[in-house]
Amino acid sequence: MNREIRLAVRPSGEPELRDFELATTDVPQIGEGQVLVRNTWMSVDPYMRGRMDDVESYIPPFQIGQPLDGSAVGEVVDSSVPEIPVGATVVHFLGWREYAVVDAAQATVVDPYLAPEEAYLGVLGTTGLTAYVSLTEVAPVRPGDTVFISSAAGAVGSVAGQLARKLGAARVIGSAGGPFKAKRLVTDFGYDVGIDYRAGSVAEQLAQAAPDGIDVYLDNVGGDHLVAAIDALKVGGRIAMVGAISAYNATEPVPGPANLFSLAHKSATLRGMLVSHYLDRFPEWIGKAAGWLADGSLRTESTVAEGIERAPQAFLDVLGGGNVGKMLVRL
Numbered sequence: 001m002n003r004e005i006r007l008a009v010r011p012s013g014e015p016e017l018r019d020f021e022l023a024t025t026d027v028p029q030i031g032e033g034q035v036l037v038r039n040t041w042m043s044v045d046p047y048m049r050g051r052m053d054d055v056e057s058y059i060p061p062f063q064i065g066q067p068l069d070g071s072a073v074g075e076v077v078d079s080s081v082p083e084i085p086v087g088a089t090v091v092h093f094l095g096w097r098e099y100a101v102v103d104a105a106q107a108t109v110v111d112p113y114l115a116p117e118e119a120y121l122g123v124l125g126t127t128g129l130t131a132y133v134s135l136t137e138v139a140p141v142r143p144g145d146t147v148f149i150s151s152a153a154g155a156v157g158s159v160a161g162q163l164a165r166k167l168g169a170a171r172v173i174g175s176a177g178g179p180f181k182a183k184r185l186v187t188d189f190g191y192d193v194g195i196d197y198r199a200g201s202v203a204e205q206l207a208q209a210a211p212d213g214i215d216v217y218l219d220n221v222g223g224d225h226l227v228a229a230i231d232a233l234k235v236g237g238r239i240a241m242v243g244a245i246s247a248y249n250a251t252e253p254v255p256g257p258a259n260l261f262s263l264a265h266k267s268a269t270l271r272g273m274l275v276s277h278y279l280d281r282f283p284e285w286i287g288k289a290a291g292w293l294a295d296g297s298l299r300t301e302s303t304v305a306e307g308i309e310r311a312p313q314a315f316l317d318v319l320g321g322g323n324v325g326k327m328l329v330r331l
Contacts, residue, residue, distance in 0.1 A: 001024050001025070001026065001027065002024070002025045002026065002027045002028065002097060002098050002099040003022060003023070003024050003025075003097070003098050003308050003309075004022075004023055004025065004067040004096060004097035004098070004308070005020055005021070005022060005023075005067060005068055005096045005097070005308060005311050005312060006020065006021050006022075006023050006065060006066060006067050006068070007019065007020065007021075007052065007062045007063065007064050007065070007066065007068060008020055008021040008064070008065075009064065010052055010053060010054060010064065011052055011053075012251060013249050013250075013251050014249045014319075015049065015052060015249070015315075015316060015319070016316075017312050017313065017316070019052070019312075020068075020311075020312040022308070022309055023067075027099045028099060028100075028101045029101070030078050030079070030080055030101050031080070031101075032080055033080060033081060033103060033104050033105075034079075034080055034081070034101050034102060034103055034104065035076045035078065035079045035080070035081055035084050035090070035101075035102055035104060035107055036076065036077050036078035036079070036099060036100070036101055036102075037072075037074040037075065037076055037077070037090060037092060037094075037099065037100045037101075037102055037107070038074050038075050038077045038098065038099055039072045039073070039074035039094075039095060039097065039098055039099065039100055039331050040073060040074045040075060040117065040118075040330070040331055041072065041073050041074070041117065041118040041121055041328055041329065041330055041331065042070065042071070042072040042073075042095035042096060042121070042308075042311065042328070042329045042331060043070055043071040043072065043095060043121040043122075043125070043326070043327070043328060043329075044070065044311060044314050044315040044318055044327050044328075044329060045070065045071075045127075045155070045318065045327075046243060046245045046248060046318055046319060047059075047243065048062075048068070048070060048315060049248040049249065049319060050248060051068075058274060058276070067096050067097050068095075068096040069093055069094050069095060069096060070093065070095040070096060071091065071092075071093060071095055071121050071125060071126065072091070072092060072093070072094060072095030072096075072100065072121070073089065073090070073091045073092075073110070073117045073118065073120050073121055074089070074090065074092075074100070074331075075087065075088070075089060075090075076088045076089075076090055076107075077099075081104040083104065084104055084107060084109060088109050089109065089110050089111075089112045089117050090102070090107040090108060090109050090110065091107070091108045091110055091120045091121070091125070092106055092107045092108070093106060096308070096311060097308070098308055098331055110124075114286075114290050115290060115293055118302065118328055118330075119293070119300070121326065121328060122155055122300060122302060122325070122326035122328070123159055123289055123293065123298065123300045123326070124285075124286050124289055124290065124293075126275045127155040127156050127159065127326060128159050128285060128289055129275055129278060129279075129281060129282060129285050130156050130242060130273065130275045131156050131157075131159040131160035131163050131218075132159075132163060132281070132285045132288075132289075133273065133275065133278045133281055133285075134156075134160065134218050134240040134242055134273050135147075135160060135163055135164055135167060135216070135218065135240070136167070137278075138238075138240040138271050138273045139216050139217070139218065139238035139239055139240035139269070139271065140167075140216075140238065141164050141167040141168065141169050141215075141216050142167075142168065142215070143167075143168030143169075143170075144168065144169075144170045145164075145168070145169045145170060145171075145215035145216055146169070146170060146171040146172075146173070146210050146212070146213070146214045146215050146216075147164040147169045147171070147172050147173065147214065147215065147216045147217075147218070148173045148174075148175070148206060148210065148214045148216070148217045148218070148229055148232070149161055149164070149172070149173070149174045149175070149191075149217070149218045149220075150174075150175045150217075150218070150219055150220045150221040150225040150229075151175070151176070151220035151221050151243070151245060151321075152174025152175055152176050152185050152189070152191065152194070153174070153176040153181040153184060153185060153189070153323075153324050153325070154220065154321075154323065154324075154325070154326075155323075155325060155326040155327070156218075156220060156242060156243075157174060157176075157189075157218070157220060158188075158189045158300065158301060158324070158325045158326075159298070159300065160218050161174050161185065161189045161190040161191045162189055162190035162297075162298055162299065163298075164190070164216075165190045166292075166297075169216075171192050171193075171210065172190060172191050172192050172193075173191065173192065173193045173194075173195065173206065173209045173210055173214070174189070174191040174193070174194055174195065175194075175195040175196075175197050175202060175205075175206075175221070175225060176194060176195070176196065176197070176321075177196070177197060177198050177321045178196060178198055178321075179196050179199070181194070181196075181321075181324060182194030182195060182196040182199075184324065188299055188301070189299065192209075193209040195209060197224075197225070201224075201228075202224050202225055202228045203224070203227070203228035203231060203232075206228050206229070206232050207232065210232060212234075213232050213233060213234040213237070214229065214232045214233055214234065214237065215233075215234055215236075215237050215238065216237065216238050216239075216240075217229035217232075217233065217237070217238075217239045217240070218239075218240050218242060219239060219240065219241050219242060219243070219244070220242050220243040220244075220245060221243070221244065221245055221246050222241075222243070222244030222245070222246050222247050222254075223244070223246035223247065223254075224246075225246070226239075226241075226244075226257050227257045227258070227259055230257055230259050230260065230262055230263065230268075231259055231262070233262075233263070233266055233268050234266070234268075235266050235267055235268070236266070236267055236268065237266060237268040237269075238268065238269050238271075239268070239269065239270040239271070240271060240273045241270060241271065241272045241273060242273045245319070248319065249319070300325060300326070301324055301325030301326075302325050302326045302327070302328050303317075303322070303323035303324055303325060303326070303327050303328070304328050304329070304330055305317075305327070305328070305329045305330070306329075306330055307329070307330070307331070308329065308331050310329060311329045314327055314328075314329050315327075
């Protein structure tokens with residue numbers, strides 16, 4: 001039998017467990033050009049909140065009564081494709097279920113000996129690639145820069161802080177929720193300063209951590225973090241807009257920052273980043289990151305939920321900041 005998580009209802013505001021349902025089905029059968037994958041790990045990510053709403057976006061919304069989807073990795077247990085044999089490890093986009101029939105063109109064979117298979121959902125997956133492209137192309141870090149990163153203990157942020165250091169940043173500042181996470185930014189993830197946004201004004205804490213301003217901001221949060229970063233930005237500063245988790249549960253349009261026009265007199269840039277536009281950079285990133293993982297100079301961490309029945313709670317935990325590093329579900 002196969003178990004899968006379906007969308008039961010569309011939430012209004014903050015999602016709840018009752019918005020999901022666990023269903024049992026027969027294991028699906030493959031057709032020509034397809035493989036059957038026994039998923040072993042799946043990813044839950046903040047962007048999935050937007051897909052719970054019936055709105056037009058860069059990715060289709062989840063459908064009520066249908067299984068959700070998202071990044072997963074697993075073992076091929078049946079194949080009609082010689083290039084992807086039984087026993088191969090593949091990454092694909094049909095998570096939220098234990099077994100998935102995947103078109104061969106949508107399955108990427110990965111090397112489980114290069115890194116643990118779950119790494120391809122995190123540091124060697126789109127979250128690692130997001131950090132890399134954000135800080136090398138979208139808002140490039142230059143030697144001597146002061147860099148600020150929000151949601152710094154999360155999947156992207158925990159990699160981005162270390163990467164900023166490798167790119168020559170002189171000072172790396174991160175924001176996270178709670179003193180435990182803020183401390184771990186410094187002890188484990190390459191940051192010089194960890195700001196606890198729950199402890200007081202982000203703007204005041206950032207001004208204290210970077211009295212001369214910041215050169216680069218990687219934005220995963222939006223809201224007060226973005227306002228503070230714009231105020232702190234130096235002339236010629238650069239912002240990569242990756243996410244805005246502070247607004248994902250909003251039921252009305254969220255106003256933009258009132259200080260947005262100050263980017264003009266600072267000759268600064270704010271550029272959006274959608275990782276699906278940069279998938280051709282994967283070989284470059286994996287080639288570098290795998291070496292750093294092997295020599296120990298890149299540290300990663302995951303928060304793991306056990307069993308597909310725990311996937312909805314894991315997703316809610318991500319939205320509430322209940323993870324350090326990448327949130328994964330082991331199936």
